[in-house]
Amino acid sequence: MKILYATPIAKRYRAIETETRLAAEDGHEVHLVADRRPHWDDHEVDPRVTVFWLRPNELRARENPIVTWLLCRLPRAVLRRLRIGPLTRPADRVLRAWDRRVAHPIERRRRRRTGSMRTAYRLATLTGLIEAHDYDWIVLGEPGAVDLLADDLPALLARRPGLRTTYSYETFLEADGVR
Amino acid sequence: MSAGRRVAVVTPWYPEAQVPFRGSFVRSMVEAVAPGCERLDVWHLNLWTVIRPPERRETVWRVQRELLPRSVPPIATASGAVLHRVPVMAPPLEDWRAQSDEFASWLGVALGGEPIDASIVHAHVPFTAGWAALEHAAPGAKVFATEHASFLADVLAQPGARDRYDEILDRLDGYFVVGEPLRDLVAGVFPHHAGKIRFIANPIDFRAPRAEAPRDLRRWLSVSTLTERKRIDHLLRGFARARAEDPGLTLTVVGDGDGRADLEALAADLGAAEAVDFRGAVEPDEVRGIMAAHDLLVHTSRHETFGMVVVEALAAGIPVLVTRSGGPEHALEGVEAAAGQFVDVDDDPAVLAKGFAELRGRHRTGLDLARAREVLAGRYGYEAVARQHFQAWDRAAEEPAP
Numbered sequence: 001m002k003i004l005y006a007t008p009i010a011k012r013y014r015a016i017e018t019e020t021r022l023a024a025e026d027g028h029e030v031h032l033v034a035d036r037r038p039h040w041d042d043h044e045v046d047p048r049v050t051v052f053w054l055r056p057n058e059l060r061a062r063e064n065p066i067v068t069w070l071l072c073r074l075p076r077a078v079l080r081r082l083r084i085g086p087l088t089r090p091a092d093r094v095l096r097a098w099d100r101r102v103a104h105p106i107e108r109r110r111r112r113r114t115g116s117m118r119t120a121y122r123l124a125t126l127t128g129l130i131e132a133h134d135y136d137w138i139v140l141g142e143p144g145a146v147d148l149l150a151d152d153l154p155a156l157l158a159r160r161p162g163l164r165t166t167y168s169y170e171t172f173l174e175a176d177g178v179r
Numbered sequence: 180m181s182a183g184r185r186v187a188v189v190t191p192w193y194p195e196a197q198v199p200f201r202g203s204f205v206r207s208m209v210e211a212v213a214p215g216c217e218r219l220d221v222w223h224l225n226l227w228t229v230i231r232p233p234e235r236r237e238t239v240w241r242v243q244r245e246l247l248p249r250s251v252p253p254i255a256t257a258s259g260a261v262l263h264r265v266p267v268m269a270p271p272l273e274d275w276r277a278q279s280d281e282f283a284s285w286l287g288v289a290l291g292g293e294p295i296d297a298s299i300v301h302a303h304v305p306f307t308a309g310w311a312a313l314e315h316a317a318p319g320a321k322v323f324a325t326e327h328a329s330f331l332a333d334v335l336a337q338p339g340a341r342d343r344y345d346e347i348l349d350r351l352d353g354y355f356v357v358g359e360p361l362r363d364l365v366a367g368v369f370p371h372h373a374g375k376i377r378f379i380a381n382p383i384d385f386r387a388p389r390a391e392a393p394r395d396l397r398r399w400l401s402v403s404t405l406t407e408r409k410r411i412d413h414l415l416r417g418f419a420r421a422r423a424e425d426p427g428l429t430l431t432v433v434g435d436g437d438g439r440a441d442l443e444a445l446a447a448d449l450g451a452a453e454a455v456d457f458r459g460a461v462e463p464d465e466v467r468g469i470m471a472a473h474d475l476l477v478h479t480s481r482h483e484t485f486g487m488v489v490v491e492a493l494a495a496g497i498p499v500l501v502t503r504s505g506g507p508e509h510a511l512e513g514v515e516a517a518a519g520q521f522v523d524v525d526d527d528p529a530v531l532a533k534g535f536a537e538l539r540g541r542h543r544t545g546l547d548l549a550r551a552r553e554v555l556a557g558r559y560g561y562e563a564v565a566r567q568h569f570q571a572w573d574r575a576a577e578e579p580a581p
Contacts, residue, residue, distance in 0.1 A: 014196055014197045015195065015196040140246070143229045143239075146246065146268075147239050149242075150235075151238065153245075154242060154245060157245070157246075165250045166252060167250055167266050168196070168264060170196075172254055172255075173253045
């Protein structure tokens with residue numbers, strides 16, 4: 001069978017390593033989609049498994065440089081310099097107020113946009129693979145996989161009621177002629 | 180499997196690929212009792228924490244309710260039993276009562292609205308799996324639960340959770356604890372249920388110990404998660420102290436945890452880095468062999484409900500140096516001197532080193548590992564523990580329904 005092992009967050013390293021290997025040993029064609037975390041610099045996925053690494057950390061929402069410089073960096077630099085001299089207390093107060101009212105909301109907005117970009121990237125990769133490969137079986141190996149596909153799964157299952165879904169790959173008992 | 184007993188075991192812990200040692204004692208229980216059952220199903224309610232805003236959670240929950248009944252095919256597990264792994268999605272909760280509701284709710288979804296198909300349901304950890312078992316047991320089924328949780332005091336500190344636990348105790352047909360500290364805690368909080376509390380052991384494999392008792396106690400071993408409660412930092416300090424007297428000592432630390440890097444640094448600071456081998460987590464099946472290849476198990480925990488690893492070490496044929504942390508005193512009652520040496524829970528590493536020196540001084544003539552094993556096998560061996568379960572289940576089955 002053609003299996004997609006979906007772990008877009010991919011913190012369950014041992015499970016990913018063990019279960020994809022077991023699936024490959026059982027003769028399945030296994031595709032793994034997972035966040036490329038530092039763990040994998042020292043650990044290997046079974047070579048029979050086709051891996052689609054996600055690299056969401058390379059994505060970062062851009063902020064208008066004028067906004068960044070004029071509203072965040074420049075005022076902070078000036079106020080921090082002032083804090084060293086005799087104006088320590090008022091400068092500190094103004095810096096904290098500036099951060100609270102101006103700089104932090106800008107940064108929060110950028111973080112939210114970055115988060116949305118990364119989610120969209122993960123989702124596009126996953127749904128792209130599902131469309132392209134016509135899998136027989138999807139392993140939703142972590143809550144993040146269910147979360148990411150939550151808006152798409154009902155339609156997918158309605159379209160393909162025979163698609164097998166599980167939360168792990170293990171030595172399942174014979175059922176419906178599978179394995 | 181033999182005829183007669185149709186049993187379901189409901190548990191929040193069971194070994195899985197990600198954490199192969201978590202709940203290995205539940206698998207041992209299954210392995211011990213399954214041969215005496217006509218059918219045994221294990222429902223592993225595996226907690227999946229979901230950190231998402233409430234509105235997104237609603238969407239995820241809705242999809243999960245559709246997915247779950249079609250996504251948990253049965254899995255072969257120990258001694259012919261059948262395992263069903265059910266993810267229990269829950270937000271990070273500090274409210275234990277709410278958490279027990281999540282366990283019951285997701286088990287209901289996995290069962291597709293049907294009750295658990297068993298006349299005997301045995302749960303591990305009453306406030307999560309026990310509550311789920313009670314809510315979904317078939318009419319007339321007898322429900323039992325065993326308490327193992329080392330954090331039960333935290334649970335019972337919450338009024339809502341305490342009320343829920345009271346109700347659970349009321350409804351159960353049998354309630355067991357694995358050690359005296361838990362019995363004292365539960366009987367203290369619920370004196371009206373004190374008469375219902377029974378002891379039951381975690382089964383331990385006593386087959387094939389090492390060929391001969393250790394001649395010298397040079398190769399220390401620790402098998403434990405690397406958490407604060409287990410006090411591995413204290414073990415390292417005590418080991419360094421003992422090693423100052425005998426540089427030939429070595430220590431193997433089996434287990435993993437967030438504190439590992441700090442502990443490795445501490446071993447280096449103590450000048451013992453080359454004598455300490457951090458093995459990390461290993462498969463449960465490997466532990467027995469590792470124990471047999473060492474001379475002494477050292478267990479420095481602050482608090483244990485049972486202290487299974489201590490009995491496992493004796494089953495493997497090595498003595499123990501263990502803190503008086505609650506469970507182990509109860510587990511080794513009557514064979515303390517034959518099995519090894521107890522030391523107090525004391526942050527002074529000299530106490531551990533002194534305990535080791537005393538044990539070493541008498542280990543050739545003062546220990547009787549064969550007798551300790553024989554006594555403990557009668558209490559905690561697979562056959563003994565299976566018998567304890569069967570007696571409790573069969574006695575309840577014979578009682579007329581209220």
